[in-house]
Amino acid sequence: MTAASCGPTAGAGAHFGVVVFPGSNCDADCYHVIARVVGRPVDYVWHGESDLAGFDCIILPGGFAYGDHLRAGAIARFSPVMGAVRRFADAGGCVLGICNGFQVLLEAGMLPGAMLQNASLRFACRETLLRVDNAGLPFTGRLAAGQVLKIPIAHYQGNYFSGEQELSALEARGGVVFRYCGPDGDASPGANPNGSLRNIAGICNSAGNVLGMMPHPERASEDILGSTDGRLLFLSVVDYIEGRAAARRAAPATGGGGGGGSV
């Protein structure tokens, strides 16, 4: 796989892929938001697929991939598509793991840490408030640091855990993107719905192009659902991808090898 495989599909706009594992159940919601709300091309990607050529952003949706047997995400990460997702991310493609998708990214080692059962031992399904701690990413360009978003959670294993050293390294590099907070943005224990270390709700990799989050932005992308804050994440990555494509078109002489866009 070459850089061309994650190159911009200029013209039609940012092209999204939504991975479907056996047991995914938020795939149609993500597809709907990209196609109907954000208005960009989107295709389902079956978990047996091993080629992601032509996509600009891959979404790993929520659900219970492979029944969450053994541990959430533990078996899904061996799907053929996950090798392709790793190569796609290594080549600079944008990857968003939501809820179960985040758990898969953790099990795959594409993000640091792991998930424990919620401290309450209850499935937590409700609106949460999130503070934006890193607004400099492809997925957060339309957000401001400190901004508070309203996005719901729905999970049993969202209690983020990491070793102390890894956690310090994550914090030091700005890898914590979202924290559960109160209305004033205070990430207090009372605002923590699941026991996550330091109220962590979402993290990114070092390069910033892989984001995992437990809250569901696709469930907060239309007025009728009570919040449109989640839509800002999808619009941010569209800005990023289409801006990158425009910049490449404006500077056609550089690089040359493996460049995707022929438009």
Added chain:
Amino acid sequence: MAVFRAEAHITLKHGVLDPQGKAVHGALEALGYSGVEQVRLGKLVEIEVQAKDSAEARSRVEEMCRKLLANPVLEEYRVAAVELLPNGGAAGAGGGGR
């Protein structure tokens, strides 16, 4: 090639919160068991595996623990009770008891 049964014990590392263990601990106290200091839950995975000897069986199961059965961020594993199965184990014996 003989068949061995191995037990992989997978437990949370020390320092990792165990909400299930805490809930069970609370239930034991509610039943009147005093002096229970701590309860930690884990997984026991029984694996029947072909190998030429018990050392090979153990190393195969340890590899399975590293690659899949345990999550190294949270968990530790220990392979115990590697024993030779008579009659070639479940697959070879044509059913029946263990």
